[in-house]
Amino acid sequence: MAELRTEEFTVNMGPHHPSTHGVCRLILTLSGEKVIKIVPVIGYLHRALEKICENRTYAQCIPVMDRFEYVTAMSCEYLFSNAAEKLAEIEVPERAEYLRVIMLELNRIASHLIFYGVTAMDIGALTPFLYGLREREGIIDLFEMTCGQRLTYNYIRIGGVSKDIPPQFEPKCRETIKTIREKLNDYEGLLNENPIWLVRNKGIGVLPADLGIAYGVSGPVLRASGVKYDIRKDDPYSIYDRFDFEIPTRENGDCYDRYLLRLDEIKQSLNIVEQALDALPEGDIKAKVSPNFKPPAGEVYARVENSRGELGVYIQSDGGKKPLRVKMRGGSFNQLQVLPEIGTDCLVADLVAIFASLDIILPEVDR
Amino acid sequence: MKLLKDIKNLLIGMRITGKHLGRHAITIQYPEERWEMPERSRGIVVLLSDKETGDLNCTGCLLCMKACPSAAIFIDAPRDPETKKRKLLTFTVDNALCCFCGLCEEACNFSAIKMATMYEFSEPEKEGFLWDMKKLQEVGLDVDYIDTRKKKPAKKVPKPATDSGTATDKIVPDTLDSDAKQTPPAPEPDKPKEDGE
């Protein structure tokens, strides 16, 4: 009997696929269900944000930054403001720094809550998605109360923040923190020890630390592989050196560890927000910055730790009121780059789990 | 024993979802019910009118147009050659371009433009997003705001050092606060205008 002929076949996963978190296209070569080769194709969300920034004044760049990585828009705003402040050597008032930290950390929690829901959904559990978004809603309400928008905040400005928090912010914020702490038990009960969740995530998509380092992976993905590297501690910006928090790390670097690590980070961020609320000083919320803000000629690369790793911006100024060059760097870019390395030789279902656990957000990749 | 542990954890999951089954929904039925938007909520751009005279507050200084990051505002306000004052002819906002950043509101020194809390302005045609002065004024009529204008065109006061709290970028002289204090009928500008929901 003649041997059965088998053939590899190519599948386009995306750009419109439910689990590519936006419009990423992965060209998969499959042998049966096994993924042999992955070629990521990006650029579907390319909006030329960098070119747009070159066309706008520094103050006008900040709303553009919101669109760069809209899940944690606060950190993008902070990043750009920070870089501009570094260029122009502006001192930011104490209260503004505290407010910034509160917002950054709340936004990190919101982002991780989305991660929790989306990852669960990609693996087939639909309910955690709604639970994750429910708690995120509380945080978004806080943002809306403070700055008026729910997604594109335009809150953190060069020299400070745009508005002071309203009086009811603090009690509501503490209440939200309490709720999230309570609900974390539900989250953990639903998934952490669930045998199906365990078999789907444990040992899947292992990212060895050296591979992660070679590919410039940062943030929770790298920390789940055991590299204790967090810009908040290692290259402190803002006033992070005043807070008492830990950098959680995990050893295995698989999907499960990346998931657990983010839950740990939520807890740490809650602590930071509480400490910041306790220590919130009175005073100005914005340094005097002219609307015709013109930093002196120079260049700077600033970076912050956001929920997807290192978020960096390189600004070159020629002394004009518009930046000569803005180059943004998001953690997802490198994490998508490493996906072909860790995603091959697994099943399609695992690829989905890995993709979800890397927490890639496409606007950050495509810019 | 692993089997028993697994079954226990599966049951815990069922308990959590079952527990939620009895709770009331946290969502609302949108067109019938609505959230109350917070005061600071940035919705549609409106032009504000004077509460007494009913005229537009806008002086046509072009500050908002310059501040707009997406060039959604177009103002035509040529200077009158005699009086050297600007006369506002057109004020058009393209809501399809607007990115709701609120920079125009902050740039304005005359309480003339505001992002109201309204968020329902969908249109069947793209042209419908182009709101002219009349429409902007109409929509802005019932928008509550705190008038921070100078009552009279005051003399130039040197920069006060106490511009704090309200962190709005001001191009034209930072005299507003001090001026407002001098004119009793004007409301307190220092009071944060976004008090509560």
Add this chain to the structure above:
Amino acid sequence: MTFDELKEYISANYPDDMTLLDTGRCEPFYEVKAEKLVAVCKRLRDDEQLKFDYFCNLGGVDTGERMEAVYSLASYSMKLRLDLKVILPHENAEIDSVQEVWPAANWYERELWELYGVNVKNHNNLTRFLLPDDWDQGFPMRKDWDAPDFIRMPEL
């Protein structure tokens, strides 16, 4: 290692390869000659005192007269930061790929090639990726780039 120490260390150990630029206010920016780039990068990565094993960012800059490629590096273990700058001619710019030093540079170099038209030598996969596959309108991040449907912000 503080920045001053880093500067001293570099001026002591890399006197011919790296020139300190005055532009950097916060972290040191160094100029590296294009032909020495890969060798310097390799040394920086393998240097026991520096260990620049983290490739943060590569951004191209078009200043109008010249091209620049700015490499932002960091070190996971030594907690250092450093920026390298390679100055290139505006037209027909060529640069060596640092992929063998940091695999992470792959996509950044593709981007540099695609958006600025800087030819990256020894790159394994220099294909379009941010722009459409059939893009034929030049290099959009260049300052002099223009296209019929490209609208600049009105100057006010």
Add this chain to the structure above:
Amino acid sequence: MTYPLPFGELHGVFGWLYELLESTGLPQPWLDVVRYAALGALVFGVISLLALFLVWWERKIAAHIQQRFGPMRHGWHGWYQTVADAVKLLTKEDILVDTRDKFVFFWAPVICFVAAFLAYVTIPFGEGLIVADLNIGILYIMAITTFTIISLLMAGWGSNNKYALLGGIRSAAQLISYEIPMVASILVVVLFVGSMSMVDIVEAQSGWITNWYVFRVPFGPIAFITYIIAATAEANRTPFDIPEAEQELVAGYNIEYSGMKFAMFFLAEFANGFTVSAIAVTLFFGGWHGPFLPSWVWFLLKTLGVVFLLMLFRWTYPRLRVDQLMEFAWKFLVPVTFANLILAAWMKYAGWYW
């Protein structure tokens, strides 16, 4: 000559209709044709209504688990939302792929629907409320529901879409694997009843609640649990919904179907969900037996209870991977069910159980 009428407590209404039919004086073969056609239409109506109801119910349950409202617009809590959806699907354009295998593509949803529909023939909805009390009732259902595999495979193949093909192949592998533990669990009950007739099985559980096979410790509960796991897989529901895993295969085998063809798959899926629950009730929960209420009400209540369990599974658990699914079936469920079967047989032989 009298015919056994499958209407049980509803005999009055339907008996009258049948007498009306007889009074027309048609010859006997024609009468049979009319009678079975009418029964077919009745079953069709029931299955459609049930499926529509289940879709609505599932959406409501899911919504309330997730603290949403779910459908609220059409009628009280959106009760006829699914009717509206069905009408929409009926009137929708049937988008066809040029490269499809025309014959296979067309017949796949039909077979799927017919298989789901035929299974209802031997389900005893109430006392005497059964279309045909075959003496191999349960075997018949098992045989008929297996047709679903063929239809899903056909859908996967006929769509000429790689995702659909993967879905079809996955479904074939899954359904064939889970058929075995399912049958082995059912056999435990059949062994004790000594009959494959659905009515006999239900009758064997009459009397006290302790007569239900789910309470016959130890084999009863084990058989029920293994059955419900296998049934979840048979009905293609999370955590075993890999044939249409939407996060992996977008929609699996029905990715290229639209309009009414999709609706047929959709309704058949819910009809299957109801079938497996009905079998569970018949086998383990005493079928229509219950005090006070009419028998068919009891049957429906119990069945909806089991359906609710399936829904809770679906909205709580993540999805298994395809190889883990197979592993679970062959390495865990099959040994467990067979061990259980042997245990039950031995107990029966030893006379420890009645």
